[in-house]
Amino acid sequence: MRTTNVRPTTIRKLTIFCAAAGLIATGGMGTALAKGGGGTAKPPKGIVSPWVVPTLATPAFSVPAAQLHGFDDTGLARNATVDGAACPTADPADFGGTVTINGVVITIPCNLIVQMPANTLSWADFVHGTGGSAPLGTDGLELRAVGNTVGTKHIAGLAFVSQQSANTGRGEIKGIDYANGALKIANAAGGSVTVQLNDPKIAGLHDSAGADTGRFSNGQSPDNRFSVDQDNPTIHAGTGYPMCVPRTDPSVKDDPLCPQKNRPLAPGCRNFSVAGVVLPASGELSAPAAGQKYCSQYVMPAFTGLPTTGPDPSQQAPFEVGDTVDYSGTLIHGTEDYISAHTVEANLGIYTQPGTQPSYLAIGEFGVGTADPLATAANGAAQETQDRMFLEAETTDVKTAVDIYYEDRNPDGSVRNRWISPFEMTGENGVPISGPTGGITTQNTGAQPQRARLRATKAPNGLLSQPDRTVRVGVRSLCLPTPVNVTTTINQAALDACFKNAPIRANGLQPGQYIAPVFEYIFPENVMPGDPIVPNDLWHLPFLVNGEGTGNAAALAPSPW
Template identity: 25%
Template sequence: MHRLRVFITIWSLLLASVACQEAPIWVQGALEDATATDDAFNTGGTIVVNGFTVNVPKNLLVQFPAAWVPWKEFVANKADFTGYETLVIGNSINGEPRVAQIQMYEFFEGLSSGFIESLDFADGSLKIQNGPTSPSITSFSGFPMCIPRNESDPFCPLSNRPFVGPGTFTAPDPVVMAPFQAGDFITFSGFRRGAEVIAFSIVAQNVQINTLGDVVYVRMELGLLGIDNPNPNAEIAESRFIGFVSNNRATVSLYAMDVDPCTGATTNRIIASMGLRGGRNAQNKFEYRNNILFRYTREYRVTAEIDGVAKTRVTKNGITAGTYVQPVNVWVPGEQDVPGVPPVSYDFSQMEFLTKGVGADDDGNVWGPLEPFPQTGVLIEPPVCAAARGLELEKRGQISRWYGRARADAISQAENVDTTEAFVNIAPEEAAAIAKKKAEEEAINGSP
């Protein structure tokens, strides 16, 4: 009897130990169901993906390729997204699975391509050979493209395509869009809505439109963020931001877009400045490949510069040239480095949009930190804000309009060859954090 009592006590302690463990959650698969706890604007609930049910905290916004959607509205429209590929990232705490981030795709990195068969001036659509109807975005360089409303459309003039067919050329009028033509080869990705594909990315791969002087357009291909983890058994992935410009005189600066947790206003914080690969290259390609270790943001801004001066301007079409806001489209949490030990939980402590919130929307609702927070040991202090008021900020939450606000996440599969690495000047605050991290790793592992 005594031995049985000891066994039960030890087993209870083991169960308690297991229950108190914090473990990472990474579930990727088809959306099956979603529920809301109540009718509050920032309500949480549950999500079911691949048979796994995970608890959704208050204040969570679902990430789409071009919008952040409140959980309540997502649940109300869940029938439109059942079966879509869903990524859930979080931690299991005391046996309770908690969500930190949810990303939605129809198919992750889904990409289609084809030649344009015809253009319809009347409804602004294009038909792809063996493909659906899609709207327009850019040429390979980031120069904006369009479907003309008629043969003399002043905001999409045929004269901005000086010859028929693919090729590289300088825009005759650099501050107005260039039209698509039958025969352009495009890559596109998006969501199906009925018989249509609503594209958030579309690029004419065989059309390279360059600009001269101080006019620059920017296109981003990738925003991948490797998340640091203080656990010495965690390995960080290198962050990567890859894009292109239309003017080979340009350099670019990469900024984190910090969000005021009360007002929702954004400010730019410099990460690095960089040139084009090889000084100049046929693609006008730039890359940032390095660790980013703290104060992660949902979106990053790239601004083009010539001779150290930012070159942004509003075009005849109302587009702001020379800058590009890139949502992080790939999140890579720190992964376990050494097997055979307890798993490394994910770290969200440096994501201020989760620990502090994203501020007021245009209805005056203040979106605070995730509650409950999906990580232990993180001090969460909701910001003390003045009386909330509506701001003249873009509303980022209506599923019915999210695709209309798409920021091009162009997946071009471009290869850059015969070039050398460009200069990269890292901001002092970032460089200090990288040096500190390297010193800590050397102290643990021994100097190389």
């Protein structure tokens, strides 16, 4: 589980949180709250934000502003170095360095954080490896650096690394290697592709024999830098429900951390009607096909905390032979090449009883604008600014509203959950029966019963200023942005405490919320071809300017501006 204070010396895990909040009547809050329609939440045209977060002030630049120009370079990393000469502290964990991409030397500032596919590292840990081990090295890895040319130097502000970001696959499971946490995926030649979960063993998380185990499998990793997110279910069903590879062959011994009872046999598949759920706009779940062994669409019963022989939503669900999965990972060469997967999504619709906890979410594609308010860039060129957000999340609860939060950091390193999905942002629940306005209920009103979707191409001015490194989504059956002054002022202390103190389920996950890093910041663009390239306004990202508080990454040095 991710702690509040996170040193960049360690793997900074992304997090999924939950809380066992009070149960809400079957059908969930969304049925009463939703006033919008269709499959996309969006701001009402011309609406004014209920509050305004000021944009960070333009800083003093290290060179004349005319010498600032943005870059966004992707290529194969070469000659990565770690160097602390420019660091304001002597801690080697904070060191920056240099790297060459496509022949261009990029300066890596001290305190820069590297975003891996499902993991987050300091620059030093990326180069040297966590615990001093980096079996795949750094040369030849795909690295994307976003920053500015500052005078004659290319200085990065953001960095994203993978072996190959487009390395994905899809196929049907034809066999499972339980001891090694691997799925055998059918290929077109009558054989199989091995997809092994990159799921390091976790000290203190024990299997039925008392040995340390992984979050989603028996636990194994050829290179920890490319692991799954062990605090978020990056191994999940199409609804975000966490999935697992049993640690033992279930025909011999059931795995209590990945129980077979969570994959009920067809035709006994509990659909919305059987669960007493008013059908969402997408309609009833599909019945299993003739001859189908396991249910592929079903609703988990509400969690009671009592022993049960039936499905238990507080535990993960096992992959089965015949499931179709999408996977993404790192190609490992050896006697037999295989994919070391950080992300696997099964084509399964596993839902939870609406309005109850635990429920589960996963964030898909999303991006946020940097909200630069100026039509003229710092270097004098005309620019088109981006004050927008798009986000898609998967949820197992088809009725309860989903909210979005920026994770602001206080000086002591603690998190302030800044609510950014009121009615003015989503166009939903403008006159609530109780509680706050807004939230997203497109999983109830749209074409897909798991999809909570927001498209804010023109967000209310001042609502999205100062975007953070991470975004949180959470369901209102878990934590509620409770109004204390009509609808515009919320009980911030109660909200933060709710997320912080959420209970643990499903082998150490905290359901009901999901935190993910921002992979796509939408920076200003030139208006006129031929003008000087406008800079990336990295100085409007508070975590780069001010750092992230005690125990976390400090401000970048040198700054990329």
